[in-house]
Structures are given as C-alpha cells and as structure tokens.
Amino acid sequence: MxxxxxxxxxxxxxxxxxxxxxxxxxxxxxxxxxxxxxxxxxxxxxxxxxxxxxxxxxxxDAPKRLSYPEAQGLRHLAFCVDDVAAVKHKLERQGITVEPIRVDEFTGKQYTFFADPDGLPLEVYQSE
Missing domain, CATH: 3.10.180.10 (2,3-Dihydroxybiphenyl 1,2-Dioxygenase, domain 1)
Structure with a gap:
C-alpha cells in the first residue's frame, strides 16, 4: 500500500x-x-x-511546460511550512514574486504561490 x-x-x-x-x-x-x-x-x-x-x-531541448491557461497534469507542488508570512517575506527579500496570502476555505490554513525559474507553480501551505 x-x-x-x-x-x-x-x-x-x-x-x-x-x-x-x-x-x-x-x-x-x-x-x-x-x-x-x-x-x-x-x-x-x-x-x-x-x-x-x-x-x-x-x-x-526539452519542450516548454504549458501552464496558462492551466493544462492537464500536475498543477503545482506544495510545501508545508510553519509560517506562511515569514516564508513569503524571505522569498520576496530574495527577489521572488509571491502572490498575496490566501486562506483555504475548507481548512482555514494560510497558503500562497510563487514560481520556480521555469514558471512551475510552487505553493507554501501552513502545516499546523
């Protein structure tokens, strides 16, 4: 299993x-x-x-990833973090564009998105 x-x-x-x-x-x-x-x-x-x-x-020569509009397949990769706001600020200090923090309507947990150098959507999600 x-x-x-x-x-x-x-x-x-x-x-x-x-x-x-x-x-x-x-x-x-x-x-x-x-x-x-x-x-x-x-x-x-x-x-x-x-x-x-x-x-x-x-x-x-790998083909580019289709993202927008969202294509079928892996949508994003999410990482658990203790403090979404702290991670957001740390990324922004390093020049990474990060979306505003949102709250998951079902769990009440905070999360936000940013992208890797190839535009792969990455998420940080409040662990507890």
Missing amino acids: LKRIHHAAIICSDYPRSKAFYVDVLGLKIVAENYREARDSYKLDLALPDGSQIELFSFP
Missing part, C-alpha cells in the same frame, strides 16, 4: 539557475548530483527535512 510521496521530478531549462533556486533560495539539501553523459543530462537529488525529495533534471 502507498505510504507517502518519495519524490517529485522536475525538468528545468537552465540547470545552474534552477539548482541555485532550489538549493540557495529554498534551502533544499543536496543528496546526490550526477551527470549522465549518454543523455547529456544532470540529475540532482534534493531532500526536504522530512526525507521527501525533489529530483531536478536537465535535458537538452
């Missing part, structure tokens, strides 16, 4: 820029970084404090 999500995989357009975003801006820990010569591709394994991971890939 399923227990939890192990990882989410993201294909980026500019590997150094995306690596810096996920490591330096979001603070994810590098678990492993490999260059796969046969694919001319990097694979970067990044960990969150709970052990869940993001796999960041680079592929030459």
